[in-house]
Amino acid sequence: MNHPTLVPDDTDTGTSRAEQVGSGPPEPSRHVLLWWLHGATRLLLAVMLLFNGVIKLGLWQFGHPDVGEALIALGEMSPMGLLSRMVGFSPLFQLLAGLAEVGASVALIWRRTVVFGALVSTASMTFVLVLNLGYDMPAKQLAIALLVMSLVILAPWAKRIVVAIIGDGPVPAAVRPRLFRSERPQRLARVIAPVTGLVVLMATGLSVAAAQPTSSIDESLPSGVWRAPADDSAQGSSWEDVALGNIRTDGAATAQVRLRDGSLLTGTYVREGNTLTLTLRPLQQPGQSALQYARTPAETVDLAYAADGDDRLTLSGDQDLALERDANGSLLFDRGFTWKIRADDPFER
Template structure:
């Protein structure tokens, strides 16, 4: 570090002030990603409604989201890693390590965004560059250490404030306020976007239609009868947002596959015992926004028969549903260390 008798040159001090501001910006920018992964809301929960969606019908981003949503552990650990990065940025002595780890973490996110066509590529690249700039001042010492060369001691960043008495206060006050800000963001996020809750309504499941008194259409391409029904089990516990297509509080996803091959998605909410309200979108077709307003709302009455089958009526439907173990295979398959068809399989 080049110094004069008056202390560090002004441009050195200015550079470290910008370094501190960059750390603050990165801490704030990462909050949504950190807490949405920790409470499993960024990618959501893998639910029964996904059972009716063929791989070829997904977008690249949808495929990535499904992969992450299937494993809550992976999603949570990704958020935990990002939280560690953010906490390291709070302290000047550990900020370089947070920058280094953040460069790796957000560089991986940027790579995923590029290869799975996630529409925040520029933002992920900017975050990656920001973390790299935070780590940059210490990178020469890290390189010497990795090369097995001696790393001389360093005085580190110069004091940002010229007043010693004030520095003695801000030395601890600023990190404490930083930690309090991160904790407050987590509490606020949990209030606005709480974790999904599992419903206790027995209707949740994946079914195929085994009885339908409706006559078939003359052509298969015109047959709108329901053939498969998937009723989600993870309900949205947050407030109903004033955005068209946002899920209502207490609703879970719903998917219907018709005989002509169309896929209808939406949400369902319990009205009372044996009755649910379904908000159905238009049949899926081409690129569409994540939050698509429903095309119609219907009420469906249901009951479980002694043989375990489910009767479903309403909206012109009088169906008997039977749980489909093949469509539930992904959800029912457990973990095993063993080999063979009775354990881990690749199908």
């Protein structure tokens, strides 16, 4: 059985061919320019990967499952909403995806790990593109651009990678990026370039993390899913079901209201003492952009609430109704995600 033969790579010893045999012939100017463009692509891709990775590691991109979204039915969701909720329910998925992107970003900074970083980036962006296409996400073009950038970075080592995988013939020596025609500034670039790239990545990561909203979990009343009793049709309220979230982002948590006519209102609520202020809109419609939806008039509802134990809630103010806790309506959020082995068996419904 024939095995690939590795051609000795002088770069593995840290000494270039030019240093071994003298200054060597100068690098053609067009090659130097291409390496500068290659380096700029590496840095840009690294920054974009780091941004995407940090917001995944912090669970900011897809967020946490919130019981305030419990009322929307599967058939009412868009494919994008379905994917966002599915990924949000798996912190493990988000952490692994974030580690892959952050790891690829850092690997792209150093010459000896650039191929590994570009390979991880290529695999990651291929997977992201498939998800974006399969679930009608809006970032298809961005995923394609990042995938193309990853392949561009791999291009100088493409033959080496293919031969190493196929295993037919000797593996070509690794290509060394050259930013300067002469050797002295080239040696300085080997130190300055990765340090500069690492500083840029650190500044990017810190700024992204600092720009994210603050969040906290408050599972006290009135959070949960509440339903009007079946025999209260005599009440004058147009509301039937209410879901109030327990994850507060900059002070506001998610809220949904199912009306008696079957339509759904969604938005947020703020609690101050025993007073709730809800800001609600109908669901975003097909063909309506996110900006248009954000500009649609929102209904503001001010309510006072009183709890009778943990299972009964009375709302008064702009709406007057008595509600009972619907424990079955929040099972998805109550069960949630756990790192532990469950005592009961998983079940599908």
